[in-house]
Amino acid sequence: MSGPKFVQLYREDDAALRGELALGLLARPASVSPKFLYDALGSHLFEAITELPEYYPTRTERAILDRHAREVAAITGRGRTLIDLGAGSCEKAARLFDALAPLRYVAVDISIEYLRRALTNLQHRHPGIEMVGVGADFSSTLVLPPDAGRGERLLFYPGSSIGNFTPTDALRFLRQARAAGGPGGALLIGVDLVKDKATLERAYDDALRVTAAFNLNLLRRLEALLGCDARIDDFDHVALFNDAESRIEMHLQARRPLVLRWPGGERALAAGERIHTENSYKYTLDGFEALLRQAGFARTARWSDERGWFAVFLAS
Numbered sequence: 131m132s133g134p135k136f137v138q139l140y141r142e143d144d145a146a147l148r149g150e151l152a153l154g155l156l157a158r159p160a161s162v163s164p165k166f167l168y169d170a171l172g173s174h175l176f177e178a179i180t181e182l183p184e185y186y187p188t189r190t191e192r193a194i195l196d197r198h199a200r201e202v203a204a205i206t207g208r209g210r211t212l213i214d215l216g217a218g219s220c221e222k223a224a225r226l227f228d229a230l231a232p233l234r235y236v237a238v239d240i241s242i243e244y245l246r247r248a249l250t251n252l253q254h255r256h257p258g259i260e261m262v263g264v265g266a267d268f269s270s271t272l273v274l275p276p277d278a279g280r281g282e283r284l285l286f287y288p289g290s291s292i293g294n295f296t297p298t299d300a301l302r303f304l305r306q307a308r309a310a311g312g313p314g315g316a317l318l319i320g321v322d323l324v325k326d327k328a329t330l331e332r333a334y335d336d337a338l339r340v341t342a343a344f345n346l347n348l349l350r351r352l353e354a355l356l357g358c359d360a361r362i363d364d365f366d367h368v369a370l371f372n373d374a375e376s377r378i379e380m381h382l383q384a385r386r387p388l389v390l391r392w393p394g395g396e397r398a399l400a401a402g403e404r405i406h407t408e409n410s411y412k413y414t415l416d417g418f419e420a421l422l423r424q425a426g427f428a429r430t431a432r433w434s435d436e437r438g439w440f441a442v443f444l445a446s
């Protein structure tokens with residue numbers, strides 16, 4: 131058995147990435163894209179978050195997928211190319227293998243070293259499935275390499291990662307996903323739903339402070355990528371639900387007045403001033419279905435849990 135193939139469309143030491151980080155830090159309010167939360171340590175921390183009692187999305191989505199995988203297969207057919215966007219540990223896709231019997235599994239992620247390990251392990255468990263790992267940043271454009279192969283495609287975008295985009299950018303991304311699916315393509319997507327504020331805020335601010343560590347890890351990334359002298363002790367993790375925007379926001383809040391310095395730039399922060407690090411938009415079932423229609427998907431099926439906390443949509 132040969133191992134999975136890897137294609138890297140993205141390199142971390144890009145001057146463009148440094149420019150993007152600096153631009154965000156200089157903005158008012160300061161912000162950094164959530165994609166920078168994921169280096170290998172960030173990916174491990176995210177996996178730990180998925181085990182927390184407060185973090186309901188992973189186990190709720192998993193249960194929906196387990197319950198309805200065969201209905202998904204009945205609609206899409208078996209033997210497609212399964213393309214996992216933001217694959218992480220690849221475990222959610224792996225749970226679909228029995229029902230979907232993919233011919234090829236393509237795992238795409240920005241956190242390349244973590245993906246490499248996860249996919250190599252998965253290939254050992256499933257030697258009969260051709261596997262391709264793609265290191266890519268799809269935050270502005272979703273492009274799949276020719277190695278993603280021909281054949282009918284099922285794009286898989288779980289974890290409510292769509293919530294990291296503003297609704298306008300989510301619509302753009304969904305259109306790109308529809309195009310990337312090609313003729314006969316389909317999209318299986320997980321979406322977190324609006325619910326009471328306390329449950330939402332607890333999910334992003336757990337008692338063990340794992341999510342705080344995940345957020346604060348961004349400061350290590352600023353140092354590694356930008357040479358910025360940010361100190362972890364100088365910041366607090368803040369997670370709050372913004373009702374008007376229907377989104378959880380994560381911020382890093384300065385504990386004291388300070389100046390962040392990096393080669394070619396600096397940014398002063400007052401005590402209490404924040405760097406906005408992530409949005410996680412929460413949808414209603416009908417609101418997300420309308421977005422899929424707007425993106426050009428003509429047919430949709432949807433499944434949810436008993437509490438109506440999370441939904442999985444199949445769009446084609």
Ligand SMILES: C[S@@+](CC[C@H](N)C(=O)[O-])C[C@H]1O[C@@H](n2cnc3c(N)ncnc32)[C@H](O)[C@@H]1O
Binds near residue numbers: 165188269288
């Ligand atoms: C919320 S986690 C979800 C992981 C896994 N799919 C799940 O559902 O548990 C988001 C995943 O997307 C990846 N990711 C985040 N931003 C990305 C980007 N701009 N391009 C590619 N992958 C990205 C992260 O590395 C991470 O693995």
